[in-house]
Amino acid sequence: MLSQFKWMSMPQKQVKLIDIANKLNVSIGLVSIVLSGKSKERRISDELAAKVIETAKALGYRPNQLARGLRTGKSGIIGLLVADISNPFFGKMARYIENEAAKLEYQVMFGSSDENPEKLENLVNMFASRQVDGMIIVPVFQSESFLLSLQEQSIPFVFIDRYCEGVDEDAVVSDNYLGSYQLTSLLIKKGYGKIAAFANDLHLSNIKDRMHGYTTALKDSGLNYPVEDFIFEVDFDQLDTRLEAMLKQALENGCDAFFFANNKLGISSLKYFDKVGLTIPEDIGIVCFDNPEAFQVAKPGITCVEQPIELMCAKAINILSRKIEGKTESKPERISLPGKLIVRESC
Amino acid sequence: MLSQFKWMSMPQKQVKLIDIANKLNVSIGLVSIVLSGKSKERRISDELAAKVIETAKALGYRPNQLARGLRTGKSGIIGLLVADISNPFFGKMARYIENEAAKLEYQVMFGSSDENPEKLENLVNMFASRQVDGMIIVPVFQSESFLLSLQEQSIPFVFIDRYCEGVDEDAVVSDNYLGSYQLTSLLIKKGYGKIAAFANDLHLSNIKDRMHGYTTALKDSGLNYPVEDFIFEVDFDQLDTRLEAMLKQALENGCDAFFFANNKLGISSLKYFDKVGLTIPEDIGIVCFDNPEAFQVAKPGITCVEQPIELMCAKAINILSRKIEGKTESKPERISLPGKLIVRESC
């Protein structure tokens, strides 16, 4: 009779410390001590401790982390702020952060800024409001002032993927300069003479470093042309509308090779080249920073640099947890980890 | 002198209700009322309200959501439990969930189960412990009993991507049957006669439905061969070691076309086919459920079904928020949303 209404069965009240205290006729404090694993140092008798633990399990007790957090001042949550969680690069980052955080018993909350400083600020404020113990932040253009003010507050954070000019805070990034230098040099070695560079936002530290690697490789090879004419900037939100036009222009400028500063640009351009019937690597050479799955499947495979995401995340969490525990006597540092050059057939 | 020690400047104490109450010589309750936007209904004078809001802003007040949550019983957090956040499919899902949740002022916490029921259970328990207001769950094989027990508790949840046999709870999935039927039918129409199907875990509801679409399409076309010999199951963690062997066996069995039940299988197989020099679509035909970026870039492009992830997420959050608000008079339902068939050149 009742079973057909099972789906509207009443919520069960959460069991709390006092419930198990009552059941055992002991004080609530005692239960708290035992369940937070301090039986030994408080010298609670083994049998009592065992009984407490047992009935806690029997009753299905689950500590209320809100209450615990309020009392202890630690939420056990880490905030991850990326540009866009649906970008596979950040997706992988989220996964590794999750893994590393779990080892330290942290849960992770995430947010996507869409490279928008207001969104980032909002998210950071929300996270702070939720008392996250720390944050891992991918800073965006024009967020300096806000991030500076964040430093004044008590909540620790570390940058990842890019650092923020003017904000002296720990950061762990891949070696954008080196990777780009290698990629560009390879293009040159293969005989390409006019190499265009495409980037999304020339203000970002990682992109700057990539561009620096590109220009330096050109200079070192004695290649000499007005580099400004060969660097193209395309915002992600203009990708569909403007990318093709710029690609076309680069081609008209006589470019015979392309260095893409991130996976999205690379992938979108691939489609364009296919559409207009350019063959790679004969007509044009291609290299790209970052190694999405598409580059392995593409024909020819795309030569690229794979970022050491896992290592970056481990390092970031490591630094962050030390900061959270307050043992950070050292000055902030910028850690730059080398990626892996993956040579395929696109140049 | 001091500036060089800026990086070790002292944390600032969080400003709270009482701070702004003191500053204004009003009671803390008054401040609370104003800041939670209840000035009107409590008929607080406009000027007082304005003053409160102003100094709150001036002092940089940020409500402590732990305290608020403890008091109100709502954390404002939604838990998202996927198989693996680094899988682009789930990454996109996370993004849309984030967007939808933000509209309702929810933050989202995520966790990856790796298709492992113990991990899922742990994560769900942690989330419950953190008092999430609700969860969106991608159920995994052998999690029925645990999920049933979760139903007994007061925390609302909804399934996404797959439902869970034996657990009568709301679920929103893509129309796995239909998509697979279309894909398989297309293969048949193109003249392929022996079609193998590859899947990761035949126990999962979505995979089951995909297999059902595949087998039904075969039957409807009068194709008659021992289907059991043409269905291959490869776990994700065996991908590298076993996939190739199975692909090889399928080929030896005379298969001339392949239906892949998810993007990972499809992408990995593509690499194999390339390695052994099979040309698509001449030697073999290929279709796949799900539309990762790689399939657009691959040559030839891979025919596939794109899942309506955005719609699924909107629906899921919609249902969940109604449940959270307690207005759910209806029985749980399983919503199945059709995807989009994308025909490319792989068959």
Next chain:
DNA sequence: TTGTAGGCGTTATCAC
């Protein structure tokens, strides 16, 4: 229209 006080579930500091 505003102030007071109790309590949300825990932890921690005391006494006993």
Next chain:
DNA sequence: GTGATAACGCCTACAA
């Protein structure tokens, strides 16, 4: 060894 009791920061009857 164990048990009261006071916070943590906020909300919300209920008084005034």
